[in-house]
Amino acid sequence: MTPFENFTFFFYLLIPLVPAALLGGMGVSAKARATWVFLSTLGMLLLIGRPLSVLFQIVAYLIFQWLIVRIYLSYRLRTLEKNRAEVFYLGIFLALLPLVAVKLNPSFIELGFWQTVIGFIGISYLTFRSVGIIIEIRDGLIKEVNIVDFISFLLFFPTLASGPIDRYRRFVGDLNKPLTRQEYGELAITGMDLIFRGFLYKFIIAYLINKYWLDPLNQSFGFLPTLNYMYAYGLYLFFDFAGYSAFAVGVSYLLGIKTPMNFDKPFISKNIKDFWNRWHISLSFWFRDYIYMRFVLDSAKKKRFSNRYTASYVGYFLLFGIMGVWHGTQPQYVLYGLYHAGLMIGFDLLDRKNKTRKFWGTGPIWDLMAVVVTFNFVMFGFLIFSGRLV
Template sequence: MTPYENFTFFIYLLIPLVPAVLLGILGATGRVRAAWILLSTLGMLQYIARPLDVLYQIVGYLLFQWILVRLYLAYRSRENGKNQVGVFYLMIVLSILPLVGVKLNPSVIALGFWQTVIGFIGISYLTFRTVGIIIEIRDGLIKDIRFLDFISFVLFFPTLASGPIDRYRRFITDLYKPLTRQEYGDLAVHGLDYIFRGFLYKFIIAYLINKYWLDPLNHAFGFLPTFQYMYAYSFYLFFDFAGYSAFAIGVSYLLGIKTPENFDKPFISKNIKDFWNRWHISLSFWFRDYIYMRFVLDSAKKKRFRNRYTAPYVGYFLLFGIMGLWHGIDLRYILYGLYHAGLMISFDFLDRKNRTWKFWGKGPMWDLLAILVTLHFVMFGFLIFSGRLV
């Protein structure tokens, strides 16, 4: 069962949310709320992870990742284990191995009298969370992890399927943070606002776009239908995904967890860098912090490149190449990643040249033009992502 896809799911949501609201109103301690979040996560997992073999896969995956985390924590606690980079990379490879296997070969295997597809909904986002933990252990930011906290963080049911992607230390701080009635009340009001926004985005706007604009274009071909499809698909993708994210954030707030924002008016971005600070924020910031910045800083430290712009440009191809492959190994995803790497490099180059050539001015009209230009470059990227051109 995919979360937030139908109204039946919201009926089931009342089971964990009603007690959570009562605990918040009564001013329950952080430990009591944390215990309820754990129980709610385990309970909702049995509903989301259907059929039963999917639940077995998730449990097996969780135990595998937990063993990796504990082994690496034990290794890092040893004096000679603090500077061994090879073990760190080995742990990263092992952690992403299940995801790589699913992306490359979603096999079907026989289990008794039935068959199952290897892989389950949300495995990508679970992998981000566990890899983030391993990286922060390497950085010395995480010294120890309790198994129950690990479960609550990795399997946190409001964000299980498609994020937003949280960070372990921030999540645990919220998990045990004591909230007064007033503080919880403010959080709950914001949570309800997110949930109503989710209904507006996903079940009204996205539904209408898909039914009356996008779907008819699926059967029309040629330049003009494809041009219209670019707009329809882009707006549908935003409202559908932003609606899902609003639901996830709103439910998290009702549980007392301030899950990070995922969208911030991305279609008014003035350039492509601004867009990636507004679109799928938790994902883009995760890739930025854990891949791009580390590559650039390590390249500077080891003096890999003579030209100071080479490292960030190679970093963009690494960043967006991996992001494209994360979506899948189809050609459209690879092209989408390379396209955005090219956009980032092109913008950086033109932005630097503009300081001397002055071909782009400042002011409201220039800002409006920048928004329109950026919007169309972004939407063309979504057209590539949709597979319509490939």
């Protein structure tokens, strides 16, 4: 059963959430709350991981990632400053291996052992969490990984299928943080508000857009139908995914975990950089922190490019190229990534030139124009992503 896809799932949600609310209302210890999060995660896994063969595959994947993290942590603590980069890269490679296998050969999802579990459980999001742990172990930010906390973090059921992507230290901090009755009450109210927002977005607005706007355009081609489809698809994509994310964050809050928000009014962005600070925030920040920034800093350290802007622009192609392939190896996803890399570079060039040549000014009219222009560039990107042009 896919989380948050139908109303039946929400009835099952009462099983972990009612006791969580009672525990929070009584102001129980952080340890008791963490134990319930762990037990709830295991219990919901039995529901999400049906049939039994799928559950076995999830467990196998979990053990595989745990061994990589545990072995690398032991190596890092034992060797301290003498650890070799090759071991780190080997750990990253092994952690990414199941994801890469599925992305490069989607038939694995349909065959024998892998069946549909890899796509179903959201292997991308689980892999990003595991890789994030390995990177922060290398940085010296994580010196201990408890297996119970690791399981709770990696398989945390509200975010299991499609994120948001949390960070281990932040998650464990919430897990072990004592909450008063008042603090939990405030979290619970916010969580319920997000869940109701999720129902509005996913089951009302997204449903209506899909049924009465998007579906009728699937068999209509030409310039105007495609233009119409562009806006319908972009808005449907937002409300469907933002609705799911609101469910995931809201349920997390009811369990006492402040999972980061994934969307922050992305369609009022004034430029493409602002958009990526508002759209799929946990994913874009993960790629920014662990790929883009590290590439740029490493390039500066090794003097890979004579011009610092060149490092940044190459970093954008690396960042969005990987992000595109992460969605899939089909041409539309690769083009989508390259398109956004081009937008980021183009905006940076114009923004720097604007400081001397003043292509645009300031004030509410300019801000409105910036929002409209950015919105249309973003929508065209979604049209590429949809595969309709390809």
